[in-house]
Amino acid sequence: MTNSVKADAPSPVRLHLDGEALLSNYKALSKASGAATTGAAVKANGYGVGAREVVSRLSKAGCRDFFVAHWSEAVAIADVVPADQISVLNGVGEADMPLALSLGARPMLNSPTQVVRWKQAGGGRCHVMIDSGINRLGIGPEQLGEDLLDGLDIDVLASHLASADEDVAQNGEQLEAFRQAAAGVSGERLSFANSAGIMLGRDYHFDLTRPGLSLYGGIARPEMTSIIKQVVFPQAQVLQIRKMPAGSPIGYNATYRCEAAKRVATVSLGYADGYLRGFSNSGTVEFQETAMPVIGRVSMDLVTLDADNAENLREGDWITIDYNLREASQISGLSPYELLTGLNSRFDRFWI
Amino acid sequence: MTNSVKADAPSPVRLHLDGEALLSNYKALSKASGAATTGAAVKANGYGVGAREVVSRLSKAGCRDFFVAHWSEAVAIADVVPADQISVLNGVGEADMPLALSLGARPMLNSPTQVVRWKQAGGGRCHVMIDSGINRLGIGPEQLGEDLLDGLDIDVLASHLASADEDVAQNGEQLEAFRQAAAGVSGERLSFANSAGIMLGRDYHFDLTRPGLSLYGGIARPEMTSIIKQVVFPQAQVLQIRKMPAGSPIGYNATYRCEAAKRVATVSLGYADGYLRGFSNSGTVEFQETAMPVIGRVSMDLVTLDADNAENLREGDWITIDYNLREASQISGLSPYELLTGLNSRFDRFWI
Numbered sequence: 001m002t003n004s005v006k007a008d009a010p011s012p013v014r015l016h017l018d019g020e021a022l023l024s025n026y027k028a029l030s031k032a033s034g035a036a037t038t039g040a041a042v043k044a045n046g047y048g049v050g051a052r053e054v055v056s057r058l059s060k061a062g063c064r065d066f067f068v069a070h071w072s073e074a075v076a077i078a079d080v081v082p083a084d085q086i087s088v089l090n091g092v093g094e095a096d097m098p099l100a101l102s103l104g105a106r107p108m109l110n111s112p113t114q115v116v117r118w119k120q121a122g123g124g125r126c127h128v129m130i131d132s133g134i135n136r137l138g139i140g141p142e143q144l145g146e147d148l149l150d151g152l153d154i155d156v157l158a159s160h161l162a163s164a165d166e167d168v169a170q171n172g173e174q175l176e177a178f179r180q181a182a183a184g185v186s187g188e189r190l191s192f193a194n195s196a197g198i199m200l201g202r203d204y205h206f207d208l209t210r211p212g213l214s215l216y217g218g219i220a221r222p223e224m225t226s227i228i229k230q231v232v233f234p235q236a237q238v239l240q241i242r243k244m245p246a247g248s249p250i251g252y253n254a255t256y257r258c259e260a261a262k263r264v265a266t267v268s269l270g271y272a273d274g275y276l277r278g279f280s281n282s283g284t285v286e287f288q289e290t291a292m293p294v295i296g297r298v299s300m301d302l303v304t305l306d307a308d309n310a311e312n313l314r315e316g317d318w319i320t321i322d323y324n325l326r327e328a329s330q331i332s333g334l335s336p337y338e339l340l341t342g343l344n345s346r347f348d349r350f351w352i
Numbered sequence: 353m354t355n356s357v358k359a360d361a362p363s364p365v366r367l368h369l370d371g372e373a374l375l376s377n378y379k380a381l382s383k384a385s386g387a388a389t390t391g392a393a394v395k396a397n398g399y400g401v402g403a404r405e406v407v408s409r410l411s412k413a414g415c416r417d418f419f420v421a422h423w424s425e426a427v428a429i430a431d432v433v434p435a436d437q438i439s440v441l442n443g444v445g446e447a448d449m450p451l452a453l454s455l456g457a458r459p460m461l462n463s464p465t466q467v468v469r470w471k472q473a474g475g476g477r478c479h480v481m482i483d484s485g486i487n488r489l490g491i492g493p494e495q496l497g498e499d500l501l502d503g504l505d506i507d508v509l510a511s512h513l514a515s516a517d518e519d520v521a522q523n524g525e526q527l528e529a530f531r532q533a534a535a536g537v538s539g540e541r542l543s544f545a546n547s548a549g550i551m552l553g554r555d556y557h558f559d560l561t562r563p564g565l566s567l568y569g570g571i572a573r574p575e576m577t578s579i580i581k582q583v584v585f586p587q588a589q590v591l592q593i594r595k596m597p598a599g600s601p602i603g604y605n606a607t608y609r610c611e612a613a614k615r616v617a618t619v620s621l622g623y624a625d626g627y628l629r630g631f632s633n634s635g636t637v638e639f640q641e642t643a644m645p646v647i648g649r650v651s652m653d654l655v656t657l658d659a660d661n662a663e664n665l666r667e668g669d670w671i672t673i674d675y676n677l678r679e680a681s682q683i684s685g686l687s688p689y690e691l692l693t694g695l696n697s698r699f700d701r702f703w704i
Binding site for chain 1: 360361362363364395396421422423424426427441442443445446447448450451462463465483485486487488489490492495514515517518520522589591592594596600601602603604605606616618620623624628629648651652653654656667668685686687689690693694696697698
């Protein structure tokens with residue numbers, strides 16, 4: 001029953017990842033962070049980019065604080081950097097404790113329950129998340145009784161902004177709430193700003209900033225447009241090219257019909273790769289600087305292109321998907337975040 | 353630098369998978385397929401359900417034809433069933449040939465180029481896809497010259513329906529085109545119908561049907577509502593419960609505001625798990641038969657719930673996401689297909 005496999009299975013989808021753009025973005029965010037040091041959110045496999053390689057590259061650039069969501073994500077990078085440089089944002093549940101105590105990554109304690117759990121286990125150095133108004137995860141200022149945090153050895157006292165991508169009163173309100181809460185807590189470092197928060201100015205920087213999206217090319221606020229570069233370039237291989245006669249419907253439910261005879265290329269890419277149906281009849285790709293529109297509905301593993309203008313295109317060629325996050329977001333209806341984290345394990349990842 | 357990890361990292365998200373529902377769906381689709389035998393599309397990791405376990409279970413139920421998209425997906429199940437029961441729908445590119453020849457899974461040849469490649473390599477038994485009008489992938493009837501397929505040892509001669517979920521003329525046109533094309537080709541078996549196509553009746557069944565979506569609980573046509581059962585039940589763990597005062601904004605960009613004081617539960621689930629932002633302020637979950645609405649925007653790794661009615665809910669409890677595919681599709685704006693294939697490797701998978 002077991003078949004002996006003697007050869008690799010090359011993937012027909014790959015991500016070209018621009019290592020210089022990643023470093024440039026990190027440096028730009030560091031500069032914008034002023035006197036604060038700059039960490040990196042690498043949860044969700046480094047926003048889909050590949051956490052291990054991102055951590056390795058940013059570590060060489062001087063980054064010493066890496067933020068993941070789950071303990072499994074901490075394990076995945078724990079041989080790349082010292083574990084005490086890794087913070088687990090979702091904190092520590094009962095089932096996580098054996099791993100948390102043995103691994104040495106630091107939990108971001110998010111609730112009185114987590115604080116008590118960590119204290120009772122003698123967990124050692126940790127971080128604490130104060131909820132200053134996103135009202136999602138963290139210890140509310142009203143929960144900070146006189147002694148809740150006593151006895152904790154707190155490295156980072158953090159909070160998280162809800163609306164840093166907007167110019168709204170909530171930002172200032174959260175800043176004030178964080179300052180007040182922090183005044184009563186003895187943490188070594190204070191951390192508040194995500195990517196967008198960095199651009200809100202010096203008051204928001206404190207000791208440590210924690211960009212995520214913008215490291216990977218996302219424009220979290222308009223001011224960043226000139227300093228943030230695209231990192232992720234998805235590519236896919238052409239499976240078939242065929243000349244279709246005028247009038248031909250294309251793809252599921254015939255959502256496109258060829259007005260004239262048309263050269264149609266079918267590529268190995270689909271929503272199972274994270275290229276969702278929102279790109280149907282609206283996405284574009286490039287081959288040797290020739291643009292090709294997606295025609296018809298995106299299938300699970302296939303996309304069809306209008307290849308009339310790409311005369312040199314042949315079966316087996318690789319096309320590059322237009323994936324400027326802002327434009328792709330407008331086209332697809334997905335957020336830049338979803339566009340990144342949806343790029344899954346089917347993709348081979350190549351750093352250029 | 354290397355950290356010794358002595359404990360597992362339990363995942364805070366898991367899929368409960370109903371093995372009886374999967375078998376029941378397979379049997380229902382087999383019955384609806386009449387005299388035809390019934391295969392199974394297991395591409396994209398078994399539509400997110402987990403290809404290895406799906407193949408193992410359907411194999412025990414008598415299924416002998418499994419369809420994947422990529423060669424890597426064939427490798428992933430090649431120790432579960434004999435390789436000659438595995439068909440690779442995207443065919444065989446130049447780079448796939450070493451693996452294709454050693455593995456023994458059968459390519460679905462989709463273009464004259466692929467046909468020539470397979471012939472020249474002496475690849476042996478294969479399948480051939482005729483494009484009868486989806487105009488996406490396959491050999492067009494106009495490309496079937498007198499001798500293109502001569503010398504091929506064809507097991508399955510297949511075609512694929514574009515609009516079987518609709519009652520449109522295209523279905524009959526494709527049927528006629530497939531019949532005409534098949535009349536001139538010597539394949540051992542003919543295969544035409546996907547999940548929806550099975551319900552179009554006996555004319556569409558031929559020798560082998562290839563359901564996908566409906567195996568996993570998708571209602572491909574309204575006639576299936578009474579025979580197809582839900583297979584996939586995503587669950588996530590509660591990280592924190594907190595009483596929020598009246599007026600509190602919840603989550604990113606304050607898209608929800610508590611009218612009165614409210615008990616809010618935050619669970620470890622987000623769009624990085626495949627639960628996309630379309631569920632913001634609209635999805636629902638269950639705990640001990642109490643429904644809880646999603647409030648606020650879905651984050652990368654977190655979702656907030658109105659837990660006012662779930663008095664027994666505690667941190668560490670598991671909630672079940674309402675994931676009836678038809679309803680979840682209407683709520684989220686995603687197709688049932690995307691709802692399944694988006695469930696990624698962060699989930700542990702448990703069969704019940």
